[in-house]
Amino acid sequence: MRSAAALAAILVAIAVQTTLAGFIFRGSSAAIDIVLIVVVYVAIKSGPVTGLLAGTIAGLIQDALSSSILGIGGLAKTMVGFLAGLLGAQFIVTAPLPRFLLLMVATGLHEGIFMGLYTVLNLRQFSETVGSMVGEAFGNAFVGVVAFQLIEWLPGFVDRRRAGRPLKR
Amino acid sequence: MAIADIRQRPGVVLGAAILLHVILISAQVNTAAGIPVLQVVTFGAFSEVQRGTMAVISGVRGVWSGYVALQQVQEENAALKQELQSLQVRLQQERAEAQRTDNLRQLLELRDRAHLDTVAAEVIAGPANPDFQTITVDKGTSESIANDMAVISPAGVVGRVILPSGRAAKVQLLIDANAAAGAMIERTRVQGVVTGVGDGTLKMQYVPGTADVKTGDLVVTSGIDGIYPKGFVIGIIDHADRGVGAYREIVIRPAVDFSRLEEVLVVRTPPASRAAAEEPAK
Numbered sequence A: 001m002r003s004a005a006a007l008a009a010i011l012v013a014i015a016v017q018t019t020l021a022g023f024i025f026r027g028s029s030a031a032i033d034i035v036l037i038v039v040v041y042v043a044i045k046s047g048p049v050t051g052l053l054a055g056t057i058a059g060l061i062q063d064a065l066s067s068s069i070l071g072i073g074g075l076a077k078t079m080v081g082f083l084a085g086l087l088g089a090q091f092i093v094t095a096p097l098p099r100f101l102l103l104m105v106a107t108g109l110h111e112g113i114f115m116g117l118y119t120v121l122n123l124r125q126f127s128e129t130v131g132s133m134v135g136e137a138f139g140n141a142f143v144g145v146v147a148f149q150l151i152e153w154l155p156g157f158v159d160r161r162r163a164g165r166p167l168k169r
Numbered sequence B: 001m002a003i004a005d006i007r008q009r010p011g012v013v014l015g016a017a018i019l020l021h022v023i024l025i026s027a028q029v030n031t032a033a034g035i036p037v038l039q040v041v042t043f044g045a046f047s048e049v050q051r052g053t054m055a056v057i058s059g060v061r062g063v064w065s066g067y068v069a070l071q072q073v074q075e076e077n078a079a080l081k082q083e084l085q086s087l088q089v090r091l092q093q094e095r096a097e098a099q100r101t102d103n104l105r106q107l108l109e110l111r112d113r114a115h116l117d118t119v120a121a122e123v124i125a126g127p128a129n130p131d132f133q134t135i136t137v138d139k140g141t142s143e144s145i146a147n148d149m150a151v152i153s154p155a156g157v158v159g160r161v162i163l164p165s166g167r168a169a170k171v172q173l174l175i176d177a178n179a180a181a182g183a184m185i186e187r188t189r190v191q192g193v194v195t196g197v198g199d200g201t202l203k204m205q206y207v208p209g210t211a212d213v214k215t216g217d218l219v220v221t222s223g224i225d226g227i228y229p230k231g232f233v234i235g236i237i238d239h240a241d242r243g244v245g246a247y248r249e250i251v252i253r254p255a256v257d258f259s260r261l262e263e264v265l266v267v268r269t270p271p272a273s274r275a276a277a278e279e280p281a282k
Helices: A002-019 A034-046 A048-065 A072-090 A096-120 A129-164 B002-007 B010-028 B037-068 B070-114 B272-281
Strands: B118-125 B134-137 B150-153 B156-164 B169-173 B180-185 B191-196 B202-205 B218-221 B233-241 B249-254 B263-267
Touching: A002 A034, A002 A048, A034 A048, A034 A072, A034 A096, A034 A129, A048 A072, A048 B002, A048 B010, A072 A096, A072 B010, A096 A129, B002 B010, B010 B037, B037 B070, B070 B118, B070 B150, B070 B263, B134 B156, B180 B233, B202 B233
Parallel strands: B156 B233
Antiparallel strands: B118 B134, B118 B263, B134 B169, B150 B156, B150 B263, B156 B169, B180 B191, B180 B218, B191 B202, B202 B249, B218 B233, B233 B249
């Protein structure tokens, strides 16, 4: 059930990334990777194996939908999912700050692997590597933390609203 | 159950996932030579597998051929041994043939050098009695061979014909106790008579005690006997004693190895002395 939900979340994230993200973050220097945020969330909630599988699926789909080499994004997200799941299992990452830091590290790792492989394989050259990486890390971390808090806060908020409402006679 | 087991081994899943991605990437990325990395890596990996497989197969083949298939090797070994023996026999035949050719060549040279009417003959038999040093050659009266004709070899004088028949002739060797030849010492021209002793050596008789004779002097035919042409080698003086009488006792080592005679020349030209003696009779 949890795996199905994770898969659904990934598919939704990819759909949002490919459709709405272009409108929401248009004109911004920060390229937000919603799929990466979902992978990190799945990983810290479900552990390293689910995290790396989620990263594999999400990355491969992203690669397939883009014009990149199939597998490079997948490998980067696999490593991110595994590492996030490992850190989520070892440390308490429920507070916003640890999640912020985790998302920054995850983004850095993802970009490092992604750009590194492209550079090593001599397939593409990247300019302003550090600047864009830091910007993306901050953007992913901010959006991710907000999204995580909303996801975890919203179901309780609804229940509390329902509990506080007077009974109709 | 299996999924739960996999969840307990994240490292294995991670390794599998990384491998999957590496394969995927390799299939799409080319090397500097333009060949897909996956193809290069796969080829490299499988070539190692092939190398290992070939090593195993070679090892098994080596064990098989070195131990299991020894029965066949044994048969082959026997056949090779037989072939080797056959080749050794053939080699000996070839050597003998070469030796014979060499002997014949020497005979031919001797005939050209001597300017005599000769006929080559092959020794077909040795002495019938050890007390008489004779040989039998394969040429007889059909080749105009007659009694008292000299027989020579490249090394020196052999003997004389004593019994010619139609296709063979008996030759008395010079070392026979009853054989004799007119001789002279080449260095000093001192003359005498060489006779056989019967033990394989010769002795030179009727050489004056004052004659200059040294060990190692060459003794040749003098031609006065009417049988042997002049100047052919008889042997070398082995030692010369003073003797009891007026003559010296001279022992000669024959130049010809009579035990190894195979081909000889029979001289059909009579010596000048005999020719001169026969001339008035005609």
